[in-house]
Amino acid sequence: MLRHLLDIDDLSAEELADVLDRAEVASPPQVLAGRGVALLFEKPSNRTRLSMELAVVQLGGHPVSLRNEEVGIDTRETAEDLGRVFSEFCALIGGRVFEHAKLVRMAAAATVPVVNLLSDDAHPVQILADLLTMRQRLGSLVGRSLAYVGDGNNVCRSLMLGAARAGVEMRVATPAGYEPPADGVSLLTNNPAEAVAGADAVYTDVWASMGQEADAARRRADFAGFTVDDDLMAGTAPGALFLHCLPAHRGEEVAASVIDGPQSAVWQQAANRMHAQRGLVLWLLSQ
Numbered sequence: 001m002l003r004h005l006l007d008i009d010d011l012s013a014e015e016l017a018d019v020l021d022r023a024e025v026a027s028p029p030q031v032l033a034g035r036g037v038a039l040l041f042e043k044p045s046n047r048t049r050l051s052m053e054l055a056v057v058q059l060g061g062h063p064v065s066l067r068n069e070e071v072g073i074d075t076r077e078t079a080e081d082l083g084r085v086f087s088e089f090c091a092l093i094g095g096r097v098f099e100h101a102k103l104v105r106m107a108a109a110a111t112v113p114v115v116n117l118l119s120d121d122a123h124p125v126q127i128l129a130d131l132l133t134m135r136q137r138l139g140s141l142v143g144r145s146l147a148y149v150g151d152g153n154n155v156c157r158s159l160m161l162g163a164a165r166a167g168v169e170m171r172v173a174t175p176a177g178y179e180p181p182a183d184g185v186s187l188l189t190n191n192p193a194e195a196v197a198g199a200d201a202v203y204t205d206v207w208a209s210m211g212q213e214a215d216a217a218r219r220r221a222d223f224a225g226f227t228v229d230d231d232l233m234a235g236t237a238p239g240a241l242f243l244h245c246l247p248a249h250r251g252e253e254v255a256a257s258v259i260d261g262p263q264s265a266v267w268q269q270a271a272n273r274m275h276a277q278r279g280l281v282l283w284l285l286s287q
C-alpha cells in the first residue's frame with residue numbers, strides 16, 4: 001500500500017519503532033538499485049540534503065536534488081503535476097516547502113511515497129533522528145522526559161507528535177504568543193526552568209526559522225530568557241542530553257558551553273539523520 005510521511009503521526013507507534021529498528025540495520029538491502037529519488041528544495045538545506053542523498057546511495061539508488069528556482073512549484077507547474085512526473089521517473093519523492101499544503105497536494109497526485117523534508121508546519125524526518133538518538137543514548141524511550149525550550153514551530157510540533165507516539169513525556173516552554181497547539185503535551189509553560197526540571201533531554205531550535213529572517217530582531221527580544229545555558233541545564237536529570245536540530249546560533253537559543261559541552265548529543269543527532277532516513281526509505285518501500 002502506498003504510504004507517505006508528511007508528519008510523524010503518519011506512522012503508528014509500532015511503525016515508528018519499526019523505522020527506528022531499520023535505521024540500525026548494518027547491511028541494508030539495495031532496494032533502490034537502479035532507481036532514482038527526486039529531492040525538491042524550496043528552502044536552503046545542509047543536513048537534510050546531504051543525509052537524504054547519502055541514504056539513497058546506501059540503498060543503491062541515485063538521488064537528484066532540485067532547487068525550486070529550476071522547478072517552480074505552483075509557478076512553472078502545479079504541485080500535482082510535479083508529483084505525477086516525479087512518480088514516472090523515481091521510486092520516492094522528498095520535498096522541503098514553505099506551505100505544507102503543497103506537499104499534501106503533491107502526495108495526493110503521486111504514485112510513489114512522498115516524504116516531507118521540512119515544511120512550515122512539520123519536520124518529521126528530523127524527529128526520526130531525534131528519537132533514534134534518545135533511544136541510543138538513554139537506552140529506551142518509554143517513560144523518558146523531553147523538554148523543548150523555544151519557538152513552538154515546525155520542529156516542536158512534530159517532536160510533540162513523535163514523543164506521544166514513542167511514549168516520551170513532553171514538556172514545552174515558549175514565550176507568550178509562540179506556543180504550539182497544546183494537544184498531547186504534558187506541560188505547556190512560559191517558564192523554561194519549569195519545563196526542564198528533572199528532564200532526561202532538553203531540545204531547542206532557532207528563534208527565527210527559514211523565511212522569518214526579517215523578524216529576527218523582534219524575536220531576539222521576545223525570546224530573552226529562553227537561552228539553553230548552564231544554569232538551565234543544571235535543573236535537568238543527571239546525565240541529561242542536549243539536543244538541537246541545527247543549524248544553531250550560539251549565544252541565542254543555546255550557549256556555546258552547552259552545545260559544545262559534554263551533555264551535547266547534537267553531532268550524533270546530525271549523523272543519525274542519514275541512518276533514520278535510510279530506515280524510513282526501507283520501511284516505505286516495504287509497504
Ligand code: CP
Pocket residue numbers: 044045046047048049118126245246247
Ligand atoms: N536540521 C536540518 O533540517 O538541517 P538543514 O536545514 O541544514 O537541512
Ligand code: NVA
Pocket residue numbers: 118153154155205206208209210245246247
Ligand atoms: N525551525 C527551523 C528548523 C531548521 C532545520 C526552520 O524551519 O528553519
